[in-house]
Amino acid sequence: MQNLTVLGTGVLGSQIIFQAAYSDKQVVAYDLNDEILGNLPARWEYLKPRYLAEVPGATPEKLAAAVGRIRASSDLADALVDADIVIEAVPERLDIKQSTWEQVGKLAPEKTNFCTNSSTLLPSDIAPFTGRPEKFLALHFANEVWSKNTGEVMGHPGTDPAVFEAVAQFAAEIGMVPIRIHKEQPGYVLNSLLVPFLNASAKLVVNKVASFEDIDKTWRIATGAPVGPFQIYDIVGMMTPYNLGKDSDDADMREFAEFVKREYIDKGWLGKGAGRGFYDYGGQ
Structure with missing residues (x-):
């Protein structure tokens, strides 16, 4: 699978686009309008020094070549015209993902394999909307894909095993370590561990138990971890905890979502x- 289309060019979508292009894939970056797509050059300029510092063998020439393998489009039919594989990275809301895949299923070539990068939703809740559920599964990336390079591959009961293995192979080809998940699990492996940890840290702040700086400091010192939970929130980006928390059944998580929106998102401090x-981070 050489031709990739990525739906959504936010924090993680743009990372997937750049990593795949760096790995010699031809990539179409799709988003809703040209104004959003106009932000991509700035994202590439942010990622280039990260690759130079953190990816062995990265050179300015390789990074420039990667950018040259990326094409942007706000026309969904055009973006899908030759796609071997589609990775969807739209906001983490079931209704948005379902409606997105309903459109994609009508426009994509028959050859195309379909992947969601959802961090919490089950493939079986989205697959019927694609019109070809046997070709649909999850390929979940951790943030900062060039270094935290797991690729969680999770199908649903109707996923074709050959498609599952082809997507696992694709993940390896773009520098990921494929993690094969044998049973549908909300949160997969990574977020089954990470989300309760981040929620616990959010509740400590909401209930004014300690400052976020001291919570991070406690975790780093006591466990030897390189980063604390609020540093992880910054890596993930503020929109994810907001979208996950604003409609939560947990009052503390709803309060945390409103706190994040008021104190950070509304000020443009998105992570x-x-x-x-x-x-x-000094405007980097």
Whole structure:
């Protein structure tokens, strides 16, 4: 599978686009309008120094070649015209994902394999909307894909085993370590571990138990971890905890979502990729 289309060019979508292009794939970056797509050159300029510092063998020439393998389009039919594989990275809401895949299923070539990058939703809740559920599964990336390079591959009961293995192979080809998940699990492996941890940290802040800086400091010192939970929130980006928390059954998580919106999102402090989230990254 050489031709990839990525639906959604936010923090993680743009990382998937760049990583696949760096790995010699031809990539179409799709988003809703040209104004959104106009932000992509700035994302590439943010990612280039990260690759130079953190990816062995990265050179300015290789990074420039990667950018040359990326084409942007706000026309969905055009974006899908020659896709071997589609990875969807739209907002983490079931209704948005279902409606997106309903459109994709009508427009994509018969050859195309379909993947969602959803971090919490089950493939079986989306697959019927694609019109070809046997070709649909999840391929979930961790944030900062060039270094935290797991690719969680999770099908649903109707996924064709050959498609499952082809997607696992594709993940390896773009530098991921395929993690084969044998049974549908909300949160897969990574987020089954990570989300309760981040929720616990959010509740400590909401209930004014400690500052986010001291919560991070406690975790780093006591466990030897390189980053604390609020540094992870900054890597993930503020829109994810907001979207997950605003309609939660848990009052603390709803309050945390409103806190994140009021104190960070409304100020344009969207996380590390935007130069500021809980922490100030100096405009990088």
